[in-house]
Amino acid sequence: MKRALIVFGAWTAVAFLFAIQMHYQVVSQGNERTWGWIIAWQLAGWWSWALFTAPVCAFAAWAVRIRRPAALIAAHLPMALAIGVACAGSEGFVKWALGLYRTPHTFATGITDSVAMYWTFNLLVYAMVAGLYHAWRAARLEMQLVQARLDALVGQLQPHFLFNTLHTISAFVLEDPKQANRMITRLSELLRQSFNRERGPLVTLEEELELLDHYVAIQEARFGDRLRVTFRVDPRAAAAVVPTLLLQPLVENAIRYGVVPNGGVAEVEIAATREGDRLHLQVRDNGPGVNGDKRVDGNGAEAGSGLGIANTRARLQELYGAGHRFDLTNAPAPTRGALATIEIPYSDNARDHR
């Protein structure tokens, strides 16, 4: 509704600009028209465009899947002709119906005259509308990707994770210096990979799992016997291209809600398999599970699904659209706990995705 009002308002403004121009044009030619007639004349044209803006944008939205610029223009051309003619026709009809023509016109000539007069001009208007749509979408996409990357990095380097890890290291320094050293090495490796600016929005599953391995080793040192993490990775999936830091927030949540302090051992399983052209990723824990989209905490209360999960969802939607699946559900009986499942198209070539 808000969007419709903006479109309508913008075209009304255009109509008034053209009305001013038309007024001086009429005067310079020694003719006389009232402002009312001029404004009605312009509105008949530009409000027609207000009606046709939605179909132009809808078509442009469909056409974004066409990657080659030449093919994109070729696809728009017949649409531009069709809409240009239709818009000029509806403008002619309105002018005839309101009696704005100064010479006698029938229903048919009212329309045909308008089409003959405006179809070329309307091609330009169409190009402007479609061009604006594509520019707006590209800008929005860029912004979302930048935001997702920032969120992911910030999530990775949550200060409390860093400080808790340093605290654990400080505990090991005296009692087990070798373990302290191992943790410092792991943490450094994790930081090095997170700080790496060349790590793009997409990495191979192997790289993602390597980072995850450091993260998990640190968490295992923190929680000791109370946490057991296993990796089950299909070797045919290792080269798959995945969004960077895709699994880390899922594993972080699995550990956070899986380590229930009633004496049990938290078990987290990370699995990756490939079936034909699909990549399946799973993170499973044995914690209290989920309720709808929300995690359940140790008291059975809903605990929210976390920023990391929302970010993961948004990035998958942006990169794969309808081609992905992301579910956070309870593991099927008799096991318990939460099960995060991601399914994306298998690809081992980063260029397939922008």
Next chain:
Amino acid sequence: MRAIIVDDEAPARRRLRGVLQQINTVTRIDECASGRDAVELLKRGAPDLVFLDIQMPDLDGFAVAAAASEERPPAIVFVTAYDEHAVRAFEIQAFDYLLKPFDDERVIATVKRAEDFLEWIRREQSGDAGAPVMRGFGDVTVDFATHRVRRAGKLAELRPKEYALLVALLRRGGRVASRLELLREVWGYAEDVMSRTVDTHVAMLRRKLEHDPAHPRHIVTVRTFGYRIER
């Protein structure tokens, strides 16, 4: 003193235990790995000192603190990697707020102050006739009966509000007082529009009672929150 350590990570508990074992006034140390066990232990164990992690999967540190005895309140010290909960912690009268990772000296200083604090509030509560009429820090003594403040034996001239502020701080026995609390107690204001007032009076007290007012050792600022007395 009996201490309880509540943290869901074993290395973190061992770290704190390692420090507390160096302090000979700490006679017993119990550990809990969960908020719920901690509530249980708070009821049974009658601890003096409670070191509480905030982020735990079942009950968080604030929920545990709420379960502490009101008749015999322990000194609660939050121990956390998050610095953003400090204001809330002091609002519920936490004794201190330790940020992970910490060094041994910081913990030892906290325990020493807590000792002092516990002794003070327990005497106050018991309404003991032998409750001290004198109190102080460094070379400063305050006589509550005569309202006289001496520094190195010499009388210090304090204005009434300055004296009231000093007493308000001393009465907390080393626990932090927020600016708002002090304002209400000493000036009776209900709003914090004049919280600068507290700061200027603290500055005056420091000038009169501290050796080096620019680097106060006894009337200490707790960043973003308020003040406390250190002996």
